[in-house]
Amino acid sequence: MSDHIRAIVALGGFAWQVALRLAGASGTPKPRFGHGVVTELGAGVRLLGCYHPSQQNMFTGRLTPTMLDDIFREAKKLAGIE
Numbered sequence: 001m002s003d004h005i006r007a008i009v010a011l012g013g014f015a016w017q018v019a020l021r022l023a024g025a026s027g028t029p030k031p032r033f034g035h036g037v038v039t040e041l042g043a044g045v046r047l048l049g050c051y052h053p054s055q056q057n058m059f060t061g062r063l064t065p066t067m068l069d070d071i072f073r074e075a076k077k078l079a080g081i082e
Contacts, residue, residue: 007075
C-alpha cells in the first residue's frame with residue numbers, strides 16, 4: 001500500500017471485503033462491515049465503512065446526506081487532512 005494512504009472509505013459491504021482482502025487481512029478474523037465502523041489495516045491506514053450511496057439506500061433513508069458527510073469528515077480527520 002502507498003505511504004500516502006492514511007484512510008480508505010469503503011462504499012458498501014463488497015468494497016469493505018475487497019479492501020480487507022487487498023490489505024492482507026485474509027486468515028484473520030475480519031471486522032464486520034457496518035456504517036461508521038472503523039478498523040486499522042496496518043501501517044497507520046484506517047478503513048471506514050459506509051453504506052453504498054445507491055438510490056435505494058438514499059431514497060429509503062438508510063443513508064442520508066448528513067451520514068455521508070460525517071463519514072468523509074471522519075476520514076479527513078483520520079488522514080490528518082482536517
